[in-house]
Amino acid sequence: MPTLVVCAAPVAGMPGCRAELVDPDAPIATATDAGLTRGDGVFETVGVHDGRMHDLEPHLERLAQSASMLDLPAPDLGAMRDAIALAVRSLLESLPATPPTALAKVVYTRGPEHGPQAGRPTGYVYADVFPDVTRQRTEGVAVVTLTRGYPHAIGAKAPWLLVGAKTLSYAVNMAAERHVKALGLDDAILTSTDGYVLEAPRATVLVRLGDEIVTPAAEGGLLHGTAQRAAFESFTARGFACSYRDLTVAELEAADHVWLTDSVQLLRPIRELDGRMLVVDRGLTDGVNADLLAAG
Incomplete structure (x- = not known):
């Protein structure tokens, strides 16, 4: 049974936070909540592996950064932290055994557009068990490149596009995943119109390339x-040089190995x-995943 925790008064400095x-x-949002009607909000998904939350603080930091990019009131990260912990603890206590993988999704919206609560943000955490991903981590996944439809580094030129914010407006990402599934594949790598690698719909x-591990630079407008x-720390300990930089599709095609990584499915x-x-x-791959699981 999934668990749901509502974070009352989720704005930093707002009294009554719990x-x-x-x-x-239970219904927790109105029909006019901007997160529902416009996708006007942000979220983060925290991986829970063998009963332990991973990278909680970086997720909270990124939630605050995304909220700032949307001009949302600063979230109360302490309240969000408590809500995530309560949701995860309640989920684990409700299960007969600790699952290998679970997740906690924290959502923060602009709130209702009308009525007495207009403009008061909505915050909640939803925790649930995640399907077994052992096969994907060990055997690998089949991926196709898809254009994202805009040029590299568009975020710096058009900040109103919110490239680099983890918003609730994930319709394009989910459409890409449905397209991939229709092709009988597992995932996609999104690319720019001018030949650069961006990210997967829900992964990095x-x-x-030889002894170098590269990920596209976040300054290009990526999450x-x-x-x-955490994977970079593991690769560095194994003697690889790790770097953030622009990565071309040609380099992707010539790579020795390629991975997708996210907090829930790992590497x-x-x-x-x-x-x-x-x-x-x-x-x-197994070694780095073991390091990720051990790090917490």
């Missing part, structure tokens, strides 16, 4: 991956890219 466990089927791209940061090697088979380094 985290309250509620029935997951890592590429091995700064939380699991990617997934790509075994097929645009119909071409890639080498999966099982030993390296």
